[in-house]
Amino acid sequence: MGLIRAVFDAAFKQDMRRMKPVGPRWPLLLFHVDTGGCGGCGMELQALRYAPYDMEGAGFGFVTSPRNADVLLITGALTRAMAPVLEAAWQAMPTPKGLIAVGSCALDGGMFPENYTVLGGLERRVSIDLKIPGCPPAPQDVLNGLCSLFGKQAVPPKEAETSAV
């Protein structure tokens, strides 16, 4: 795998003059790639899209093409078959761009360390802008992690309204 150069550009960093404004009007757009886990982290990301987690209100959204993404959000243990797919998604993203790893698998392989088919996470291979550990991390942990990028605090779910129907 060619090494992804993950450098969260200064444009996103706190206290920089070129900081991208965040909030519902300028959401930070995430492209998710599952690189081969059990799918649990992906399920928790899916939960984030709905109440009581106000992901969009906190200034984040998922996109279906890397060309529209600011950030590559990775779950799963990074199989050798998915590594080139990940690289291609990264190359397709416009700069500035960043890399976020969600779940133990994506960080260091978790329950799936390196073997003949798995590279065992990203931690030793690329620089990661935000690491959210857990197997899987709860949606609120993911949201807290995302919000921490901008020094913000996520709204805890109890304060958010749960509307079942």
Place this chain on the structure above:
Amino acid sequence: MNAASHIWAGEETETPWRFRLQEMAWRDLVDALKHDDLPFVGLWCDGTDVHALFLPDGQPLAATLALEDGRYPALSPARDISCLYERRIYDLYGAEGMWATDVRPLLDHDVWSSSTPLAEHPGAGGGQKGLIHFQPAEHMPQEGDMADGWGPATGGMEPPLHVALAMQEGRIRAAETVTGYAHRGMELRWRNSRVEDACKLSARVAAGQSVAHQVAFCLAVEDACKEQVGPEIRLLRVALLELERICHHLFLLADMARLAGARLVASGCMGLREKLLQEAAPITGSRLLMDVCVPGGLSLRHATQMGDMCGRLCEVAERDYPALLALWQEYPGLSMQLAGIGKVTADLLERVGLDGPTARAAGWDCDGRRMMPGYEGIWRFTSGRQDGTAEDRAMLLLEEVGESLRMLDEVASRIGLTAGGSVQLSMQDSEGTGMVEGPWGGILYWVRLKEGRVEQVFARNPSSAALLTFEAILPGHQPDDVALLARSLDINAAALDQ
């Protein structure tokens, strides 16, 4: 002579329901299977032998054949689904199924660090750099076709899978899936592991079906140890299985509704699921119910509060479930859109051997809970929609959510304050099987123990049969329907690739 008789005529082994066959007898078995509906579970290899497992009257019956020059007569001429097991065995062990109906790679696309990694002498790695190439199936690109594709990185949350499409006049003429992206080498990880660690791996074969995998694994280990857990543990496991089924179905329904453009309905499903999880997670210790079972018992954060929790879950759902059901049925256009796609016929189900909700929504009476210990007096037969479309599946899932809630209510009163306890297992060198009706159909584990550890595991789940069903129903649909059809059949690459 029927197929089962061919197996019983084989040489007895140390496992009472497994018989060793000679090659000619195995060939006779394959011939007999062509005219016999003996339920086939799966085929696996251990490097020396291949084993085929069947389930006559719900009881395990296995045939074993020694590999000769690394080959064995394939079962796929008699059971379509076996081609996926045969391709898997070839990729992992290099053992070749003679007369197999499909010999394309399934998991190994020349990117692994070694080929046939589970063989006694693994080969050199494939050395493929960059995106994987795959060999198209015979029926794929024909003259006049437009090539299209979906996955493995769609930006969605599903595990990675590629679907290659051959299009004509804007519709899918033929489709084939490319798998292996999510292969994590479970067979190798299970090998020689401690039972507790092996159970944690089972929990992570496929999220959303974690409890079903854990319970099936634990039952197999307990069976190998010739032990049975007590009625309290069984009941607590039933509670966990039904909670998982409710959450799985609501998650799937939400995704189907979202992909069909009914965002409000999707929010309703996920909102109810989230309310249930917020009640349950502090008691079970895990939102996705990972690591809640161990061989011989359970591993819950507050086991004594499970009865209370089940009661509270029913109270929560009592308020929201009827409204959700009504919303789904009345939401403009939703039912109509789903009714027009994804029809699964009885013939197809029979050919691929798919069970679970897909089969039930096509009129099949198949539910493993009928025979599962712990469900006596709790599970009951219900019959619903039977036309086999995506809409029938959605309605069946909604009804099953209601049924599972009723079962939780029943379990709540029976559990009381019990923590279940545990059974001390004495590990012996032996084999066992365990079967559970998971959220998407039967999950069966075969486990061989040796010197207090797990020597080998075979795990059957419905994803292989679901994949063949998916490929078969795609023709005639529009490419925009692929994601929705994949969800309506719960295509799960994590479970498939393992």
